[in-house]
Amino acid sequence: MVGESGGGRDSRGMTSIVGNLLLVATVVFLGAVLAIGSFAYLDGVGAPTATADFTYERTPAGLEMTPKALSTAVDVQLNGKRVATFSEDAAGRTVLLPTAPGDRITAVSRDGEQTVLVDTTVDDRSEVGDFIAYYTFDSTSGSELVDRSGNGNDGTLSGSPTWTGNSLQFGGNDHVDVRNLAVPGRTVSEFTVAVAYRQDGSSDRVNQLVEHYNGGNEWFLENPGASGNQYRTEFAVNFPSTSISSGSTYTTGQRHVAVGTFDGSTYELYVDGDRVGSDSYDSAVNMGDLVIGADAPNGNSQTLDGEIYEIRLYYTAFGEEEIRVISTAMG
Template sequence: MGTDSTDRGVTPVVGNVLLVAVVIVIGIVLVTLSFSFLEGTGAPSAEASFEYEQTPVGLEMTATAIGTDVTVQLNGRPVTTIEAGDAGESVLVPTAPGDRITVVSQDREKSVLVAREIEDRDEVGDFIAYYTFEAGSGDTLLDRSNNDNDGNLSGEETEWTGNSYEFTGDDYFEVPDLNAPVYEVSEFTFAVSYETDSGTDKQELAEHISGSDNWGVEIKPCENWNSCNDDTTDTYNPNFFADESGGSQSGQIFGGPQPVGQKQVVIGTYNGSATEIYVDGQSKATDSFESEISMGNFFIGTDAENSGSRDNLDGEIYEIRLYYTAFDDQQVRVLTEAME
């Protein structure tokens, strides 16, 4: 019996064409799904690069290339975000010795695009002193600005909690000869992160005194001092002062009533002609004031004029930063966010 060789030759050809068509269809489906997946996850499209410049508060980072949304972190804590395509945008980072800046992509991969250790003097702010209270060295409060303004503990050691020191009213730190790395200080910024356990007594957070020059930050109970127009015992009024010791406290300004038992950041700044106080980044008061500014004995947690005998702090201090430059609103805001 004969065989139709023509039919046998056509069948494989048709099969191959159908197979190719199926492969093309599958490929189109996979490509479509892949694009949909990438749109949903925001895969990184480029690395980020920055230029750095020192400012009084720390490093200013300017994005020279930015192809994906990123978060800028300081020691693992978010400072700000920059969106893709915002080349030329600058952000302030309040850097200190030993800090770490990390830039992380905001996509699902969370890629680390920049990791920078802060080690050089020209990469930090205009520090006089910097105390983290994270750990002590025996009875010593370490100055992490590398300016050797270490503090000595007086009274019985209470507790280093890991990220603060807890004062009980019987202990305080003294820096016997606070000094700045510049020849003359004509303006300054003082920042403290703290929490008080009591609102019934006047308490000193930190105070400097040298001759007739006196400046610092203290808290006064609203009930006893009528400083808040509030007669409750669970509020107090922080104030920043720069004046003559034992004088009229003409440079004293208040931050308004604040709750007991809540962590807060108070920043006082003096620009040579006026003082200003901020609470949690918000400006609360300002006043004209002119005086020479000196360094010298510096006390933390007690009254400098009567150290160890009155107005001692009952609460915790988490961080203190002292700079030899006055800060503006933006610099205070970024510093507050870093200290919260």
């Protein structure tokens, strides 16, 4: 068995990514590229001479990546975006990769050879975070919003929202309905919701990003009425008695990432990775229906004028560091 109790990392074993166990991938270049486990290792420019040894461990927010040994500095990319750099002496330093289904992890040496040390696609439930639902909005047509978490929480488009290829454009009475959210085999007692979006235009009405409804309880992320082209963002876990609003204002026409997290007693609001509000409220968390881009339960008011690029809904409450990393990946 690989891994030790107490969260320690076993340096003896080597395995592909499976279950919730410690994951190890080693690559050694001896004039050629050697593929080990489930990873594919590719040639870079020049004769490959770099060596690297990484471990991977699943967390509720994604995979932690730790170099055990490096012969050169390495850039780590998630879906082509650099998310971390390991110096040659960075052995033992851990970074969080907020992996979601379909993500691609790449590690490239920073020397002149630019050797690709790791190139793998995350496609297993044991390699990603604690998702309730995950929406990428990268379709080009159709009336269904696919839940890529594997939990089957697909949504149905209502009105005439427009697919752009990397987002869904909302206007008028457009919204998406997701009925009967569920995580098979799990009772949800806390959550984190993250939305990458852009609000367009200026309006004195509420622009709803996402709202969850269960009986008399509702939680949401929304942008209350704008003043000119400036607006605030609000997070509620049991409206109207429990809500917090950002102290800062944001400008229409710009992309932002709003995150709300609730652990059953404390709820916090983050915008672009910065905590902008927090408060306390004791309550159970129940799964119900989700409306994207409009007010729940019917989706006929507080409609969003703008685009949504990505939504992540987790069954775990996250702290500041996890939310910062998730916001960077979504931004």
